[in-house]
Amino acid sequence: MQANAIAVTPFSQKLQAPFLKHQISILQINLGKICNLACSHCHVEASPHRTEELTPDICQQLIEIIQRFPQLQTVDLTGGAPEMLYGFRDLVKVAREHGKEAIARSNLTIYFEKGYEDIPEFFAQHQVRVVASLPCYLEDNVDKMRGKGVFEQSIQALQWLNRLGYGSDPELVLDLVYNPQLPTSNKFSLAPNQQGLQLAYKSHLQEQFGIIFNNLFTITNLPIGRSKFHLQHRKLEESYSQFLENHFNPATLDHLMCRNQLSVDYQGYIYDCDFNQMENLPARSPNGELLTVAKILERNSLDIIHEIQTANYCYGCTAGSGSSCGGSLL
Numbered sequence: 001m002q003a004n005a006i007a008v009t010p011f012s013q014k015l016q017a018p019f020l021k022h023q024i025s026i027l028q029i030n031l032g033k034i035c036n037l038a039c040s041h042c043h044v045e046a047s048p049h050r051t052e053e054l055t056p057d058i059c060q061q062l063i064e065i066i067q068r069f070p071q072l073q074t075v076d077l078t079g080g081a082p083e084m085l086y087g088f089r090d091l092v093k094v095a096r097e098h099g100k101e102a103i104a105r106s107n108l109t110i111y112f113e114k115g116y117e118d119i120p121e122f123f124a125q126h127q128v129r130v131v132a133s134l135p136c137y138l139e140d141n142v143d144k145m146r147g148k149g150v151f152e153q154s155i156q157a158l159q160w161l162n163r164l165g166y167g168s169d170p171e172l173v174l175d176l177v178y179n180p181q182l183p184t185s186n187k188f189s190l191a192p193n194q195q196g197l198q199l200a201y202k203s204h205l206q207e208q209f210g211i212i213f214n215n216l217f218t219i220t221n222l223p224i225g226r227s228k229f230h231l232q233h234r235k236l237e238e239s240y241s242q243f244l245e246n247h248f249n250p251a252t253l254d255h256l257m258c259r260n261q262l263s264v265d266y267q268g269y270i271y272d273c274d275f276n277q278m279e280n281l282p283a284r285s286p287n288g289e290l291l292t293v294a295k296i297l298e299r300n301s302l303d304i305i306h307e308i309q310t311a312n313y314c315y316g317c318t319a320g321s322g323s324s325c326g327g328s329l330l
């Protein structure tokens with residue numbers, strides 16, 4: 001099924017076979033849009049001025065889903081800054097109590113805001129896997145994308161996590177996320193090779209700041225959210241989408257995160273991935289109905305989606321080595 005239309009080949013035409021869901025094993029919950037930062041590349045368009053967040057009712061339904069389905073291996077919490085949003089700590093606790101991996105997508109700077117200073121200890125206590133954004137290891141680039149002083153706070157936060165055992169204790173996993181800078185001209189490039197960049201990050205952060213971490217994930221900027229506004233402003237949206245299409249790699253298709261994931265919004269609606277969620281392209285059952293966490297509970301199954309919804313920004317996930325919330329796909 002196809003949603004948007006810019007002058008590139010519709011993504012659905014690239015698919016040789018129906019784009020089907022696999023068995024669901026990951027529940028990604030976007031708890032809302034409130035964040036202490038307002039980064040230029042944010043696909044959620046989060047900021048301190050947003051107010052949307054999970055409600056107690058939806059949170060309770062999500063807790064029931066986590067408790068009920070052993071096939072769920074991972075509960076992945078994102079936002080906004082998930083740590084600021086309703087239900088965060090309860091969802092972590094219930095996921096861990098039921099033996100699931102709990103991931104927090106953390107911007108690191110939140111630990112320095114009033115009321116959140118105990119978050120690193122909370123993470124360590126519950127063995128939360130921390131996936132932290134650090135779009136570059138150079139201060140200027142990070143501050144340009146995320147705001148002044150963000151790099152310095154991020155470094156302090158990573159050192160704090162290291163002191164608690166993150167990066168050295170096998171139970172305390174710390175991953176970093178790299179986003180390329182947004183293009184300012186039509187000289188586009190894909191994210192650099194993940195392994196090579198991981199080596200560069202590891203040696204720079206260790207030498208300069210004594211920081212250790214586990215994995216680096218490179219994530220391609222999709223032309224959605226603030227990235228789309230940025231590209232439109234410079235009249236680059238179409239050429240960037242064509243660039244991504246020119247690098248379409250069908251070998252990525254089987255590994256896309258939308259295959260085995262449900263993405264839930266703060267209102268309890270279901271999407272195939274967080275990008276579709278931000279672009280308001282909801283998941284549908286085979287008979288076309290919209291899905292919610294309440295319907296999953298009612299039907300007592302996580303596997304109620306047949307075909308994945310796609311749009312032209314899917315070229316961002318399928319270009320080159322592919323891209324997902326867990327980094328490069330191939």
Ligand code: SF4
Nearest residue numbers: 035037038039042107
């Ligand atoms: S990219 Fe992350 S840290 Fe930055 S505004 Fe968006 S949600 Fe917040």
Ligand code: SF4
Nearest residue numbers: 256258273275314317
């Ligand atoms: S945006 Fe990426 S993850 Fe989402 S449906 Fe498209 S290919 Fe799948």
